[in-house]
Amino acid sequence: MMFRARRLIGGKRWLAPILLLMFSRASSQEAVVRLTVEQAITAALANNKELKLATLDEKIAGARYKETEAVFLPQAGVSYSAMTTNNPLNAFGFKLQQQTITSGDFNPDQLNHPGGTPDFMARVDVQQPLVNMDQFYLRKSAAKGVEVYRMRSQRTKEGLVFEVSKAYMQLQLANESVKVLEEALATAGALYRYTSDRVDQGMLNKADALNAKVQVATMESRLAEAKSQVKNASDYLSLLMGRPYGASYAVDSNSVQEIGIVVTDSIVPAGRADLSALQKAIEASDLGIRSRKMSALPRLNAFGSYQLNDSRMFGFGANAYLAGIQLSWDIFKGNSIRNKIATQTLERNKLAEELSLRKDQSNLELNKAQRQLADARYRIRQQQAAVASAAESFRILKDRFEQALAGSTDVLLAQNQVSQQRLALAQAIFDQQVAIAYIQFITTPSAK
Secondary structure, three states, X not given: OHHHHHHHHHHOOOHHHHHHHHHHHHHHOOOEEEEOHHHHHHHHHHHOHHHHHHHHHHHHHHHHHHHHHHHOOOEEEEEEEEEEEOOHHHHHHHHHHHOOOOHHHHOHHHHHOOOOEEEEEXXXXXXXXXXXXXXXXHHHHHHHHHHXXXXXXXXXXXXXXXXXXXXXXXXHHHHHHHHHHHHHHHHHHHHHHHHHHHHHOOOOOHHHHHHHHHHHHHHHHHHHHHHHHHHHHHHHHHHHHOOOOOOEEEEOOOOOOOOXXXXXXXXXXXXXXXXXXXXXXXXXXXXXXXXXXHOOOOEEEEEEEEEEEEOOOOOOOEEEEEEEEEEEOOOOOOOHHHHHHHHHHHHHHHHHHHHHHHHHHHHHHHHHHHHHHHHHHHHHHHHHHHHHHHHHHHHHHHHHHHOOOOOHHHHHHHHHHXXXXXXXXXXXXXXXXXXXXXXXXHOOOOOO
């Protein structure tokens, strides 16, 4: 079979390069996946690694809050000890705990020189917090911390939606550029073929054909760059969606629509997620400062223990309990509380300044985005008129060229102008969509 195949290819040598070319083209074809912006956002929210990190931070904050349940819940511990001693005091104490004291144990010689005395003790210890005001406010501060990370996670999600929408629009722009340049290349190729035929017929100079050929080569280079931009945009979308690189996405040109926004009435909401996170952080700092102040107050806690003692292992011959309430008060800690409160106050003031700065920056960005949106809308109107004028100019010059009333250079310049104006129109539409999406991102209120 191998021999016959080799003879067949060798007999018709022209088949070999064709088969190789077909195989190379088939192997180099990339899977094209149709994708809408809604699908891209859904995939990103499910698989994006940055969002997963933000969600983990939120869960960590929730776990830390649960740690503060020790402020109210009792603590209990169980232990079992095996000991032996010939220390007079401890040996007598072991017998007291085992409730095995006899009159012979009061013999001075026995008291002063006891032998090895074993003791096996099983013990249960319980502690119940009652009044610890500093821990109470520390728990409330931890609860605010959970809200901080929840708001940050929400803002990360909103930022991801904006970034995916922007990347999708970038992919739309790249695909539109490819479409424009493919049409321009087809037009340039047709013009080159027409010019070459007229040169062969002696009706035009060879320079006209060379000019057309240069135009074709230029369009081919620009088209290759535009296709690379499509791949780059597809890879970035894959990164945001948590998918492997290499796939090329076919986008829906109508998937991202302009949403009506009253530019002059858009404001930065005070309850935006990132601003709310900073506000919650300030409130948590206030509670932390109050907790530190409360640490100077007395603390009230209950405690208790129950134990079993015996001179034999796993023997439980005697039992006893101990219970009580303890009031403790740290009167002086070397000014550590005062200094820590001063530090926390400075950190709280820093958060307040950061919140004020963030609001000012957001208002500045909103004003800038509103101006960019107005500029983009104006450019769209201008470019639509420019595209129509350039297309009409190219049509007229092409007709005149075919009638030998215009030069090839004029036609090539007109054709290049059409593609440039169409690309500029696509860029203006992209800028408008990005400005709208960014205004929505800046003015998104906090979800309840």
